[in-house]
Amino acid sequence: MAAGTLELSAVHAGYGSFQALFDVSLEVRRAEAVGVIGPNGAGKTTLLRAISGLIRPTSGSIVMDAVDLVATPAHRIVSLGIAHVPENRRLFPRMTVEDNLRMGGFMPAARPKFAERLAFVHDLFPRLLERRRQLAGTLSGGEQQMCAIARALMSEPQILLLDEPSAGLAPVVVQQLFELLKRIRAGGLTVLIVEQNVQQVLQVVDRAYVLDAGKIRTAGTSAELLESTSVREAYLGV
Amino acid sequence: MGIFDVYLLEALINGVLLGGVLALLSLGLNLVFGVIDVVWICYAELIMLGMYGMYFLYTVRHVPILVAALLCIVAIGVLGVVLHVLVIAPLLSAAPINQLLATGGVLFFLQSAATVLFGIEFRNLGLRLPVLKVAGMFLSYSRLLAFGTALVGMAAVYLFLSKTYTGTAIRAIAQDRQIMPLMGVDSRRVYVITSAVGGALAGLAATLLVLQYDVHPFVGLSFGPIIFLICVLGGLGNFVGGFVAAFVFAELISVGGLYLDLEWGYVFAFAFFIVMMFVRPQGLLARR
Amino acid sequence: MRRPLPWIVGAALIALPFVYTAPYPLHILNIILIWSFAYTSWSVMGRFGLVSLGHGGFMGVGAYLTALLWNRGGITPWIGAPLALLAAAALAVLVAYPCFRYRIIGHYFALVTLALSGIVLQVITATRDYTGGSLGYTPARYRGGNSLYALQFTGKTTWYLIALGVWAAGLYVWHRVDRSMLRYALEAISEDEDAAAAAGVHVTREKLKITVLSAVMTALAGALYCQYQMFISPDTVSGISVSLQMVFAVVVGGIYVSLGPTVGAVITILLAETLRISFGTAAVGWDNVVYGILLVVFIIFLPKGILGSLLDLRPSRGPAVLRRPETGTA
Numbered sequence: 001m002a003a004g005t006l007e008l009s010a011v012h013a014g015y016g017s018f019q020a021l022f023d024v025s026l027e028v029r030r031a032e033a034v035g036v037i038g039p040n041g042a043g044k045t046t047l048l049r050a051i052s053g054l055i056r057p058t059s060g061s062i063v064m065d066a067v068d069l070v071a072t073p074a075h076r077i078v079s080l081g082i083a084h085v086p087e088n089r090r091l092f093p094r095m096t097v098e099d100n101l102r103m104g105g106f107m108p109a110a111r112p113k114f115a116e117r118l119a120f121v122h123d124l125f126p127r128l129l130e131r132r133r134q135l136a137g138t139l140s141g142g143e144q145q146m147c148a149i150a151r152a153l154m155s156e157p158q159i160l161l162l163d164e165p166s167a168g169l170a171p172v173v174v175q176q177l178f179e180l181l182k183r184i185r186a187g188g189l190t191v192l193i194v195e196q197n198v199q200q201v202l203q204v205v206d207r208a209y210v211l212d213a214g215k216i217r218t219a220g221t222s223a224e225l226l227e228s229t230s231v232r233e234a235y236l237g238v
Numbered sequence: 239m240g241i242f243d244v245y246l247l248e249a250l251i252n253g254v255l256l257g258g259v260l261a262l263l264s265l266g267l268n269l270v271f272g273v274i275d276v277v278w279i280c281y282a283e284l285i286m287l288g289m290y291g292m293y294f295l296y297t298v299r300h301v302p303i304l305v306a307a308l309l310c311i312v313a314i315g316v317l318g319v320v321l322h323v324l325v326i327a328p329l330l331s332a333a334p335i336n337q338l339l340a341t342g343g344v345l346f347f348l349q350s351a352a353t354v355l356f357g358i359e360f361r362n363l364g365l366r367l368p369v370l371k372v373a374g375m376f377l378s379y380s381r382l383l384a385f386g387t388a389l390v391g392m393a394a395v396y397l398f399l400s401k402t403y404t405g406t407a408i409r410a411i412a413q414d415r416q417i418m419p420l421m422g423v424d425s426r427r428v429y430v431i432t433s434a435v436g437g438a439l440a441g442l443a444a445t446l447l448v449l450q451y452d453v454h455p456f457v458g459l460s461f462g463p464i465i466f467l468i469c470v471l472g473g474l475g476n477f478v479g480g481f482v483a484a485f486v487f488a489e490l491i492s493v494g495g496l497y498l499d500l501e502w503g504y505v506f507a508f509a510f511f512i513v514m515m516f517v518r519p520q521g522l523l524a525r526r
Numbered sequence: 527m528r529r530p531l532p533w534i535v536g537a538a539l540i541a542l543p544f545v546y547t548a549p550y551p552l553h554i555l556n557i558i559l560i561w562s563f564a565y566t567s568w569s570v571m572g573r574f575g576l577v578s579l580g581h582g583g584f585m586g587v588g589a590y591l592t593a594l595l596w597n598r599g600g601i602t603p604w605i606g607a608p609l610a611l612l613a614a615a616a617l618a619v620l621v622a623y624p625c626f627r628y629r630i631i632g633h634y635f636a637l638v639t640l641a642l643s644g645i646v647l648q649v650i651t652a653t654r655d656y657t658g659g660s661l662g663y664t665p666a667r668y669r670g671g672n673s674l675y676a677l678q679f680t681g682k683t684t685w686y687l688i689a690l691g692v693w694a695a696g697l698y699v700w701h702r703v704d705r706s707m708l709r710y711a712l713e714a715i716s717e718d719e720d721a722a723a724a725a726g727v728h729v730t731r732e733k734l735k736i737t738v739l740s741a742v743m744t745a746l747a748g749a750l751y752c753q754y755q756m757f758i759s760p761d762t763v764s765g766i767s768v769s770l771q772m773v774f775a776v777v778v779g780g781i782y783v784s785l786g787p788t789v790g791a792v793i794t795i796l797l798a799e800t801l802r803i804s805f806g807t808a809a810v811g812w813d814n815v816v817y818g819i820l821l822v823v824f825i826i827f828l829p830k831g832i833l834g835s836l837l838d839l840r841p842s843r844g845p846a847v848l849r850r851p852e853t854g855t856a
Binding site: 271277279325328329332333334335336338339340342343344345346347348349350351353354455459462463464466467469470474502504505508511512515516 | 575577579620621624625628630632633634636637638640641642644645647648649652765766767770773774777811812813814815817818819820821822825826829
Binding site: 052053054073074075076077078079083084086090092093094095099102103104106107110111152155 | 403406407409410413414416417418419420421422423424425
């Protein structure tokens, strides 16, 4: 396995008696942008949570650079270079933008670099510099999404996990968002995005997996998936 | 100014002074609740132990008072951690009511342990601090000192919460517990630190209260219910709400106590509380 | 006769004092019965998640008002006690109504009730000119202490039968609630208040009903205690300790089972008596030390109480009086 590759093998995961993922295997190589697309309830959020340790798989393995993520305590996974931007942003609403970013840089290795990373995200998201003292809960949807991504970037991650970043955002905003993601990728960041918005995400990622009812149905490059009739019918309504 | 006015003004000022200490206490309780989502019903009993600590260190062993105070603050902080580790942590995933009952058990335990160990006699610190005469009013130095120290304590907590990483994590965990691991925060450690701070605040309050009040095993019953009412009225977990409510209640107790026995001040406060619930329920709609 | 066991046990209980007449054990039995009734009264609402830490307040009201009306007003407890019960009901409504109306539940509710019992104790202490404050209060003896009119009896046997009757009545009420629509409404409420309200349950009203019932029963326990012991003091019948004691006993015995509170009473009272006998006056406070530790231990390891946990181990068929009815009739 090449360095910096995230690999999931035969992962089963769920919540109590409810199983959400069945035998999921996928990999994300360094500097790639990979998408996981599929309908509501497919298990996409569960997938990312299993990677970042918020839930634990019942079986299967999740490994990056020979480190077994399943055996790693959840709060240490970010120090391995994996940052997760959760579904619905999950900003701390009654804290300022700057404090939210500070939380993103909480891990000890990130603290000495706080000023540097802060400058980096302000450069990417100038709006956040303007609004740095504003309470995060009062930001607009698009701004919140930017703040959430910026917060994840504060720890200087290798891999960024994004859970439905386009949810609840106007198409124009989504467009801007994905432009920004391309910029972030240019710096060598590896990205794993789960999305319902298939059209947009396939234009940003190199390749994608299709997850439906907890199982990987198919995979391929963006071009292949955009052309595939089954994908088009199922998810693009074409 | 007529004599009547002077007494009232004195009561009002004493109310403010009392409010400072009550605000400190409600801060401790709110901190623990906001972060860990548990109410330490035995909070007043932790204070009682701190007061005994001061008595034994200063009055019995003649330890210099500042050293005694520091030791008590640390000791009760440690006690807070012990409470969390032994009683709260095993129950974090249990029904909230079980957590309440467990701290109720600790309340029982602490009160009766104090009875067995120290006896039921009232103990006094034996420290006579001067009374200042200001504009015809008598203000006790110990109350002024308590007020000032409480303010400093609260300012220290405020700085801790806003300027340090751990303090920021404490504020964050109170707003969204589940994603803390994503930030690299070990929630269990934050809980322990919060318990230590909550305990230390109780210890600090104990050093201030013991200047003015005698200690006995059941002294917690005198101010425990009031702290709970303050926190509920201000909104459990709401620091600013608790702060304001503390002063309101302190004024009620102080002014009520001016015209009637002290106990009636508490009744006033509770009656006020009931009325507030009818009149302004928004004041009680807290985040949780 | 369906299920003879309860009837046999009942008959044996009634016959007991006539067969075994030693006064001290009878006294302990009486205490156990009265407190069992008090604990059962608490569990009537406690089992639905309405955990009140303030029932000491209601017991105090029941005890002190009955005694005060007798001593100062010459009003026989036959009238005085019902008046005290009314007062307890009023107090319950006064405090519980805004709580329920404004959705004060869980922690908040527990703290408000905790404060309530503390305040009742403060009132009793503050009115020391009338109530004797922390020194306690004694109802005046009437005609040598043996009078139906004054509800005072010197014979432990008489009290035993009264206490037994009230205790049995408490169990009966518990079972009636268990089989009623009120139970289902309250269980739905404790599961999800919004859903229950959407389904047409009048949440505030149902919660108030059970609270008032529980408060009134507890006040009755207080009145009985007062008449039996002929001495009451603020911290034996009211205050936080009494409130916690109630919760403790029910937790130990089992909260979802009708006899749970009784089991809890037996255990805690026997424990206190044993300690008192072994240590004498040095035992003051030790029983609560043990209580406190046991409460914490029980909550952590045996949240369903002794009886509850034992019943979980049994196969589902058992004597009717012990088995929690799975299906009730409407």
